[in-house]
Each structure stands twice: as structure tokens, then as C-alpha cells.
Amino acid sequence: MSKYKYLKELVYEANMEIPKEELAIVTFGNVSGVDRAEGIVAIKPSGVPYHKLRVEDIVIVDMDNMLVEGKLRPSSDTKTHTLLYKNFPSIGGVCHTHSTYAVAWAQAMKPIPNLGTTHADHLTSSIPVTDVMSDEMILLDYEMETGNQILDTFRKGSLNPDEVEMVLVACHGPFTWGNDPAKAVYNSIVLEEIAKMAFLTLQINPNITSIKQSLIDKHYFRKHGKDAYYGQGC
Numbered sequence: 001m002s003k004y005k006y007l008k009e010l011v012y013e014a015n016m017e018i019p020k021e022e023l024a025i026v027t028f029g030n031v032s033g034v035d036r037a038e039g040i041v042a043i044k045p046s047g048v049p050y051h052k053l054r055v056e057d058i059v060i061v062d063m064d065n066m067l068v069e070g071k072l073r074p075s076s077d078t079k080t081h082t083l084l085y086k087n088f089p090s091i092g093g094v095c096h097t098h099s100t101y102a103v104a105w106a107q108a109m110k111p112i113p114n115l116g117t118t119h120a121d122h123l124t125s126s127i128p129v130t131d132v133m134s135d136e137m138i139l140l141d142y143e144m145e146t147g148n149q150i151l152d153t154f155r156k157g158s159l160n161p162d163e164v165e166m167v168l169v170a171c172h173g174p175f176t177w178g179n180d181p182a183k184a185v186y187n188s189i190v191l192e193e194i195a196k197m198a199f200l201t202l203q204i205n206p207n208i209t210s211i212k213q214s215l216i217d218k219h220y221f222r223k224h225g226k227d228a229y230y231g232q233g234c
């Protein structure tokens with residue numbers, strides 16, 4: 001029996017949420033989880049349709065993307081996942097999907113503006129989008145450079161990955177994370193709904209740019225326990 005059975009099961013269950021929540025079809029997307037003490041990552045194998053996926057198919061790699069356990073190839077996005085674990089120290093799970101509305105915003109290379117309280121409940125900023133990669137980056141090592149593009153986006157925007165747990169990779173799609181694989185998938189579900197609402201809002205009223213900062217603050221801090229308005233009778 002694998003010493004990583006517990007993590008494989010967590011990651012398997014999280015991956016099975018992807019088709020259940022209609023966040024991707026066929027083999028698109030992947031979810032991983034990390035055991036920092038063991039220095040390993042459990043991740044969906046590459047090219048396996050969700051309906052055929054089994055717990056024992058989940059692949060174990062080390063933090064340098066070397067195979068530790070598994071008969072199948074790890075996801076093609078493994079380098080992106082491990083780079084995020086190395087640079088975002090408090091995350092325990094990463095999720096990548098091809099959910100329709102989030103991918104549309106990523107392909108349009110537009111950040112998702114904060115247009116309502118549904119968005120504000122989860123983050124105060126826009127949902128960021130990475131810059132487009134150079135030809136050299138694409139040809140050199142697309143998946144590693146995808147991770148670097150995410151890190152650059154957070155550095156340039158002074159964004160906290162513990163508060164903004166999601167990003168749109170330009171021309172590709174969403175990556176989300178959280179303290180465990182299930183939370184990473186939850187954030188992908190939320191992101192897709194916010195992306196859809198924002199798209200429809202702008203179809204109805206293209207002149208909308210964002211909502212009042214006070215409404216953003218009220219909802220975010222009420223949901224995250226630091227209500228800026230406690231004691232102010234609002």
C-alpha cells in the first residue's frame with residue numbers, strides 16, 4: 001500500500017469534482033495536493049479522462065517534478081503546480097480547469113473586474129490575468145513559464161496569494177489554489193460563477209466598471225472576519 005494513500009485519495013476526490021461541477025470536459029484540467037513534510041505532490045495523471053480515473057492512477061512527484069510513485073505520466077501542468085507550491089508557502093492544493101467563462105476572460109486577456117458582492121465576498125481586487133508569454137518562453141518551457149507568469153503577476157500587483165487565490169493565465173485558463181485540494185476546487189467553482197456573472201453584466205451594461213469600494217469592503221470583511229464596519233452601526 002502506498003505511504004501516500006491518504007493524499008492520493010484527497011487529490012482523487014478533488015479531481016472528481018471537476019466534471020461533477022462541469023468545470024472541464026474529457027481530460028482538460030487537473031488538481032494536485034502537496035505534503036510539504038514529505039516534499040511530494042500528488043497530481044492527476046496526464047491525458048486520463050475523468051470517468052476512467054482511479055485513486056491508484058494519481059501520480060506522486062517530488063518538488064523538482066521527478067517521479068516518485070506511479071505508472072502514468074504526471075499532468076503536463078505539473079511544473080506549474082510545483083512552482084506555485086514552492087512560492088506560495090501556505091497553499092495545500094492547486095486546481096487548473098478549462099471552465100468556459102473563465103477561459104473566455106483568459107483568452108480575451110482581460111482581468112475580471114469586481115462588479116458585485118458575489119465577487120467581493122471572495123476577493124476585493126479584480127481577478128488578475130497574466131501577461132502574454134514571449135515566443136522564447138513558450139518554446140523554452142511553457143509549463144514552468146506559466147508558473148513564472150503567475151508569480152510575476154502577483155509580484156507586479158503586490159497581490160497576496162492567501163487573499164487572491166485565483167488567476168487567469170492569458171490564452172490558457174484559470175488556476176486556483178487553497179489550503180487543501182478541495183478548497184482549490186471550491187475556488188475554481190467560485191471563479192467560474194464570477195466570470196459568468198461579470199460577462200453577462202457587461203453584456204447588459206457595457207459601461208459598468210466596478211462597484212463602490214465601501215460595498216466591496218463590507219462584503220469581503222464580513223465574510224473574512226475582519227468587518228471594517230463592526231461597531232459603526234452599518
Ligand SMILES: O=C(CO)[C@@H](O)[C@H](O)COP(=O)(O)O
Nearest residue numbers: 027028029030046047075076
Ligand atoms: O491546458 C492544457 C492543455 O492545453 C492542459 O491543462 C490539459 O487541459 C490537461 O493536461 P493533462 O493534465 O491531462 O496533462
